[in-house]
Amino acid sequence: MTDTKAEILARIRAALGTDGGSAAPAGATAAAGTVPREYRSAGEHAPGSDVVLDLLIDRLVDYKAHVHRVPVAELPALLARLVAPTTREAPRGSVVVPHGLDGDWLSALGDDVDVRTDSRDAPLSAADLDEIDAVVTAARVAVAETGTIVLDGEPDQGRRAISLVPDVHVCVVRADQVVQTVPEAVRLLGRDPARPLTWISGPSATSDIELDRVEGVHGPRTLHVVLVS
Amino acid sequence: MSTFLGMPAARDGRGPSPQAAPGTLSGIGRPEDPLHWGASFPDAARAALDNGQLRRNLGKATSTIRAKRASVVGEVPDWEALRDAGSALKTDVMARLPELLETLERNVTARGGVVHWARDAAEANRIVAGLVRAKEADEVVKVKSMATQEIGLNEALAEEGIAAVETDLAELIVQLADDMPSHILVPAIHRNRTEIRDIFLERMADAPPDLTDVPRELAMAARAHLRRKFLSAKVAISGANFAVADTGTLAVVESEGNGRMCLTLPETLITVMGIEKLIPTFDDLEVFLQLLPRSSTGERMNPYTSMWTGVTPGDGPSEFHLVLLDNGRTKVLADEAGRSALHCIRCSACLNVCPVYERVGGHAYGSVYPGPIGAILTPQLTGEKSDLPYASTLCGACYEVCPVKIDIPSILVELRAREVALAGSSPDTADRVWKAAMKAASYAMADGGRFRRAARVPRLLRAISRNGVIRRLPFPGSLWTRSRDLMEPPKQTFRDWWAEREDGR
Ligand code: SF4
Numbered sequence: 001m002t003d004t005k006a007e008i009l010a011r012i013r014a015a016l017g018t019d020g021g022s023a024a025p026a027g028a029t030a031a032a033g034t035v036p037r038e039y040r041s042a043g044e045h046a047p048g049s050d051v052v053l054d055l056l057i058d059r060l061v062d063y064k065a066h067v068h069r070v071p072v073a074e075l076p077a078l079l080a081r082l083v084a085p086t087t088r089e090a091p092r093g094s095v096v097v098p099h100g101l102d103g104d105w106l107s108a109l110g111d112d113v114d115v116r117t118d119s120r121d122a123p124l125s126a127a128d129l130d131e132i133d134a135v136v137t138a139a140r141v142a143v144a145e146t147g148t149i150v151l152d153g154e155p156d157q158g159r160r161a162i163s164l165v166p167d168v169h170v171c172v173v174r175a176d177q178v179v180q181t182v183p184e185a186v187r188l189l190g191r192d193p194a195r196p197l198t199w200i201s202g203p204s205a206t207s208d209i210e211l212d213r214v215e216g217v218h219g220p221r222t223l224h225v226v227l228v229s
Numbered sequence: 230m231s232t233f234l235g236m237p238a239a240r241d242g243r244g245p246s247p248q249a250a251p252g253t254l255s256g257i258g259r260p261e262d263p264l265h266w267g268a269s270f271p272d273a274a275r276a277a278l279d280n281g282q283l284r285r286n287l288g289k290a291t292s293t294i295r296a297k298r299a300s301v302v303g304e305v306p307d308w309e310a311l312r313d314a315g316s317a318l319k320t321d322v323m324a325r326l327p328e329l330l331e332t333l334e335r336n337v338t339a340r341g342g343v344v345h346w347a348r349d350a351a352e353a354n355r356i357v358a359g360l361v362r363a364k365e366a367d368e369v370v371k372v373k374s375m376a377t378q379e380i381g382l383n384e385a386l387a388e389e390g391i392a393a394v395e396t397d398l399a400e401l402i403v404q405l406a407d408d409m410p411s412h413i414l415v416p417a418i419h420r421n422r423t424e425i426r427d428i429f430l431e432r433m434a435d436a437p438p439d440l441t442d443v444p445r446e447l448a449m450a451a452r453a454h455l456r457r458k459f460l461s462a463k464v465a466i467s468g469a470n471f472a473v474a475d476t477g478t479l480a481v482v483e484s485e486g487n488g489r490m491c492l493t494l495p496e497t498l499i500t501v502m503g504i505e506k507l508i509p510t511f512d513d514l515e516v517f518l519q520l521l522p523r524s525s526t527g528e529r530m531n532p533y534t535s536m537w538t539g540v541t542p543g544d545g546p547s548e549f550h551l552v553l554l555d556n557g558r559t560k561v562l563a564d565e566a567g568r569s570a571l572h573c574i575r576c577s578a579c580l581n582v583c584p585v586y587e588r589v590g591g592h593a594y595g596s597v598y599p600g601p602i603g604a605i606l607t608p609q610l611t612g613e614k615s616d617l618p619y620a621s622t623l624c625g626a627c628y629e630v631c632p633v634k635i636d637i638p639s640i641l642v643e644l645r646a647r648e649v650a651l652a653g654s655s656p657d658t659a660d661r662v663w664k665a666a667m668k669a670a671s672y673a674m675a676d677g678g679r680f681r682r683a684a685r686v687p688r689l690l691r692a693i694s695r696n697g698v699i700r701r702l703p704f705p706g707s708l709w710t711r712s713r714d715l716m717e718p719p720k721q722t723f724r725d726w727w728a729e730r731e732d733g734r
Pocket of ligand 1 (some may be wrong): 363524631
């Protein structure tokens with residue numbers, strides 16, 4: 001143990017009166033395990049139910065995300081439309097996808113879109129990502145009450161950098177991944193807590209100038225959430 | 230044109246003058262001691278009260294955030310239960326701090342991170358500077374962090390020839406203007422859009438010359454300015470909102486995406502965190518991730534929250550250092566009456582509801598921690614004699630909104646009692662001091678809206694007697710009764726009150 005560490009721990013024990021110098025105060029250990037948890041550990045609506053999906057959509061729209069709801073058969077066509085080049089000045093589009101993304105999802109992409117695949121073993125550089133227009137990822141879980149989607153870095157969601165640097169993020173969420181409350185999501189994520197997690201609630205935003213909300217600062221300025229059922 | 234990034238200006242030991250404020254491009258300079266700078270609170274408050282622009286900015290900002298907070302908190306049916314859990318969790322953490330810190334260290338280390346311990350600001354700065362130098366970097370990107378402001382890290386790095394680039398929009402504005410933050414959450418709240426445009430034009434070399442003062446344009450100018458730095462930075466420095474002991478997971482809550490950039494792109498990440506930021510288990514995040522955003526920005530959830538556990542090979546930084554900082558925290562912990570100040574999750578809700586903060590702004594507190602939390606935390610961290618416990622009307626609004634239920638008014642009363650005791654005062658002094666405080670309280674209560682919003686004197690009395698503080702006060706408790714007769718609208722403005730208080734000294 002370093003001296004510094006030992007000294008800080010000794011200071012803490014002395015502060016708490018648990019350094020053996022005096023009897024530990026009654027509260028010092030009794031507090032453990034006495035945390036009241038009267039709050040809701042889950043919502044009243046089932047994951048993926050219509051109420052929960054409607055709530056998620058309402059929250060996402062409130063935060064200026066674009067929301068699309070499609071049956072799985074129509075997903076490829078929608079994705080093709082969302083990543084298609086939009087301006088005449090840029091006749092070709094580009095999209096990065098994590099290597100574990102379902103290949104069918106991209107089956108309708110036009111040949112005017114370059115697809116780059118990224119993985120932990122073969123990562124694109126930040127400079128490369130900066131040249132790419134859009135990213136398509138899956139998600140791990142979504143929280144309806146707060147309008148949040150969470151990515152956990154698994155192969156269908158990819159490295160954190162790919163959903164950060166390109167300016168358009170298209171995130172595909174299955175209806176059954178949508179829970180009502182924050183605790184439901186945390187407990188699900190807690191099964192693999194060491195995964196790098198990114199909680200996303202709308203596009204990046206700032207209110208730093210006279211509290212005027214400006215959407216889109218450093219993260220993707222456009223967020224599409226595609227709900228698939 | 231030079232850009233002044235990270236270059237300290239006011240290191241002459243006197244600290245900045247509190248007079249510089251909106252209307253002048255250059256800010257108040259960077260002080261020698263981030264926890265104690267500028268004039269005494271009454272002097273600084275008087276100067277701030279003379280500044281109409283500042284008061285308008287503050288009034289608009291605090292009332293806007295207050296309304297947003299109230300609306301999203303009102304949506305949560307179990308809000309009080311969440312506060313109870315948050316408060317109990319923090320109490321539990323403090324009681325088990327040594328054990329939890331060692332658990333955190335073990336878990337971070339097991340996942341490839343390196344944990345450092347720093348007794349004070351100088352030690353933390355030395356550790357960070359050494360780590361940056363080892364990477365041969367002369368520039369680092371930073372995500373807004375109270376802990377690194379508290380230790381004056383940017384200035385310390387500048388002395389080592391390392392430029393620390395603040396990447397949070399408001400922090401960038403503050404840094405470019407050679408200013409100090411005036412609010413925990415919106416540090417440039419004292420600046421309006423025109424001033425920000427002028428600051429960018431003069432001090433951001435790559436600002437477009439035809440920049441207007443439209444917030445979107447200003448934000449885009451900052452995006453362009455910082456983009457290259459993000460893509461090329463080798464080292465990033467962050468704080469942490471939470472650290473989960475039993476998994477070693479760190480969490481940073483933010484809005485703009487600059488946090489994600491810093492936490493994800495550079496090869497090396499250095500996180501500086503106060504030892505009180507711990508939470509016991511991963512599941513406990515479910516409490517704080519509900520309490521913090523709604524209390525802070527008044528959003529249901531902030532745009533981005535990043536969580537990482539040590540190093541994930543192939544994804545994000547390949548080197549992670551965690552600096553655990555004491556810097557006075559163990560002093561606060563040793564104080565049974567005041568230790569709950571360490572429960573603070575830095576949401577800033579107490580600033581936005583405080584009638585004193587709303588009028589005098591953040592700079593008057595002379596500390597990186599302003600407002601009600603600053604009034605209790607700053608004097609406890611420094612252990613110095615302080616005016617700050619008087620920077621309150623004891624109206625109780627801060628306690629009502631605090632997501633972890635820190636009883637700020639009771640702690641203020643306790644600290645005042647000690648100030649009085651320190652002064653070795655006669656009953657006369659005590660009487661004068663308390664009358665001044667009570668006049669301030671009556672001022673707050675004269676406003677109908679504020680009166681309804683704020684907790685009342687009975688609540689405060691309850692809080693005081695619970696702590697047994699009142700028995701230790703060197704004057705008769707009847708003063709309290711007298712104070713309650715003062716509740717008619719005062720003939721006096723707040724400014725007059727300060728003047729009188731000063732004259733009476
Ligand atoms: S004291 Fe409470 S209300 Fe104030 S910033 Fe800290 S957590 Fe928020």
